[in-house]
Amino acid sequence: MVRQTFTIGASPVHSPTTHYSPLTTHPSMTNPVLVEITRGPLIESVHRGAIAVSDAKGRLRMAIGDVHRAIFPRSALKPIQAVPLIESGAAEKFALSDEEIALACASHSGEPQHTTRIAAWQARIGCSVADLACGPHRPLHEPTATAMIRSGERWTPLHNNCSGKHTGFMTLARGLGVPVEGYQQVDHPVQRLVEATLTELAGISGPLPWGVDGCTVPNFALSLAGLARAMAALADTRDLTPSRADACKRVIASMKSHPELVAGTGRPCTQLMQQVPGIAVKTGAEGVYIAILQDLGFGVALKIDNGAGRAAETLIASVLIALGAVRDEGAAYALAHAPVLNTRNVQVGQRRVVANLLR
């Protein structure tokens, strides 16, 4: 259970409604400062944002800031984007492994452990890197990038952190018997299925506003309350149809079994899932983080107003600690109290959640 004192900063809102309307599309409400960055005696920078914790019935168990404004979940949407891959039967048809499901949910670091698995998976469904709609970018894993520069190898769309998700979309297209080409278009059956799954899990009605994600596929906007509810549905599948419940359970089990594939060496998502059993977490660009807490049956969704990943990392770790999900020090504590270092690696400041926000 969430502790009662978990409400400082904003009162918990218990919303029995299944719609979060009006969905505000402009940040008119001022969200509170959630994370501070100190340097010496001063607070140098601050990050505002909002957090929603929901159960699967859409009851908000905690709300700080404006949780009804439309936000883009970005890559935090990936666990939900993977649900139709399984629910449709495509994953079974192509005998996807848990590793491959984890990669479909990943913002991976472009390490060989990621790219070799995705390339092999593509070959199995009769596709290749040439079918990927996403563009190339430098691998997030710096030693991999350095090794590639040394050997003269160029990064390709396979190194794009979203290439596993895209391969999941291509697999879903194959399973549906529709063309792979154009899978990134919003009116392609793959994306129609993603939007329908999202709206049903979030308990909202579509069509949803959408924008083009960094990797070229549609990213559907919804409220943090809706996103947290959708994540809660993945944690607590009792109200879902059996086939969807099975799909949701497989997504979470795959992420939990292969945290190193969901992100990569040293990355916060990987470290948090390695440390904390029973949870799945996923970051998204522009300061988004979600957590799926099976023990509590809760979903967490947060966004930093200004899009800063450093603040989102600090905040999700602090929320997991405050919710009692973290039982020992380790990655979560390190993230929640990350030092600010100078170029001689001496601590000169600290990241921290604002005093009394979460307790």
Next chain:
Amino acid sequence: MVRQTFTIGASPVHSPTTHYSPLTTHPSMTNPVLVEITRGPLIESVHRGAIAVSDAKGRLRMAIGDVHRAIFPRSALKPIQAVPLIESGAAEKFALSDEEIALACASHSGEPQHTTRIAAWQARIGCSVADLACGPHRPLHEPTATAMIRSGERWTPLHNNCSGKHTGFMTLARGLGVPVEGYQQVDHPVQRLVEATLTELAGISGPLPWGVDGCTVPNFALSLAGLARAMAALADTRDLTPSRADACKRVIASMKSHPELVAGTGRPCTQLMQQVPGIAVKTGAEGVYIAILQDLGFGVALKIDNGAGRAAETLIASVLIALGAVRDEGAAYALAHAPVLNTRNVQVGQRRVVANLLR
């Protein structure tokens, strides 16, 4: 002159006082949203902050947000940190070139054009990379970093973007006849002189709060109003002693003559100074930017609350345009309206200053 309509968002405050007290040290006032990042139909992220435009007498010509709170100028302090190097006679004693003065004011990209000049300068004062207190980091110029990786070369403190500033400090120590070692300590004569120069130019009294900068030297905190006034003093030197006025003029002339040395290839500071004659600009970490406008006799200082460089770049370009300093499209317009691109280099959103803020 600043246009009258330049006041939307906050009324201009004409402050004849020379002290900005009380100097607030906690962000209790909520600064307005200044920069928005859009994606598709939505505003995805927002950046709050404050802007001060001052003349050399400390009269605020524009103030948006809390311009009295203490902030760290970070590398935007460099033009002022270079003043005692010249005023003390050290620059003359060691026959520093305008290029070397520009490098003392630089957050350079670690390109050969920067590091070779700084290494030669160090040799001339009997110092070397081993005397630098700053730590090593990857050159900001990616092709330089890539070439170094290919050739197996390691980055050293010379590649630290602050190595020119540090070499200026070492030159100042030599000029003062004090030990170079320990120049990064707050009680070293070099840093005492920096703080005294800053307080005098800003029209405030010390001692100032300070923290350790990324490059290990003290960074002194003051208000944006004070920082803008200090920059105005560099633009309009009429009230300074002749030796300080000459030093300030030489700093600005050096920056303007060598914009490629103050930052580097493709960097905003370099591009803005190349495009706009008569101005000097300097970025600082954690969302700081300053501008020195000699034609108007104004100093500009801004900080983004959350420390985002993308927002600071967009905002300084927009302020320069609004102040009439930019006479043609080019780098300033490109920065003020920077597109958000996906990994296929297709525009999916935009950075922009909030409507009606500056006009």
